[in-house]
Amino acid sequence: MNNNDRLVRLRYALDLKDEEVAEIFGLGGMDITIEEVQALLTKQKGHEDDEEEYVENVYMEECHNHTLESFLNGLIIHKRGRQTTKSGEPVKPTFSLKHDKDANNVLLKKVKIALKLTSEDILDILDDTGVYLSNSELSAVLRKEDHRNYKECGDRYARNFLKGLAMEYRS
Template sequence: MINNDILRRIRFIFDYPNAKMIKIFAKANHEMTQELLINMLKKESEEGYQPCNDKIMCSFLDGLIIEKRGLKEGAEIPEPASQLNNNLIFKKLRVALEMREDDIISTLDLAEFTMSKSELGALFRKPGHKHFKECGDQVLRNFTTGLSLKHRGK
């Protein structure tokens, strides 16, 4: 999925205003200007659209984890990954929202998307593992749709 789309979806799910989004970036030591944020939230076809690179997206997700769960005592804010994929984005959202397998499956069910525990587990395995499976855009899209229905209703 496109990072900008994920950023827009998360903003919609939790109904975050610009100031809150900027504070979330700040929690991961990333300075975000209001102008850049607004441009990243625009659709690709809109004038002024700015793509959200993997490092910026990772900073936001790390900030969201810190926002939702706090920073463990003695822990340092992680350096943002230079490359993201859907598996890592899904994993960071799961951590931020403190979701277990059953929570994720019920969230996917809200979006009328069925996934077994073993299929879900394969998405969170290390890439070299023999049962690792890449997370497709459809899974991530349905997960964010389910989160939207869970947090905002129909």
């Protein structure tokens, strides 16, 4: 699963329109037009190959790690409001996505923050999709990358989490 897939699935799960997605990118510090949003969400034609078991989707415009994290930071601001320091200045969003393999972990953490989900909520969402995860396994996925108990979140968990969000928010 690539960043475009994550963005498409999250947009679907939260039932966001293109205009809202562009606004959320703006809140995350990235000015993007509706046409650019549509390019991030539109698959290119002609990349289906029947010989391969799994072919990764190719989109009109690639969603880089910084782009995805800008959206996630904007989503937090959109859902919870902008954080301010004691002096009243807005807090700069953090960018912790350094490697492609960490994208699912960052997605889970930031969506958890944006939607005010508890660990129990995440476990329930995964449970609704037939994926069973222990509290300690979830805790390992939500840790910082340099922590000794950190565990990489696989695509299966991220896909099912986004599927569960869609079931909950679109019902």
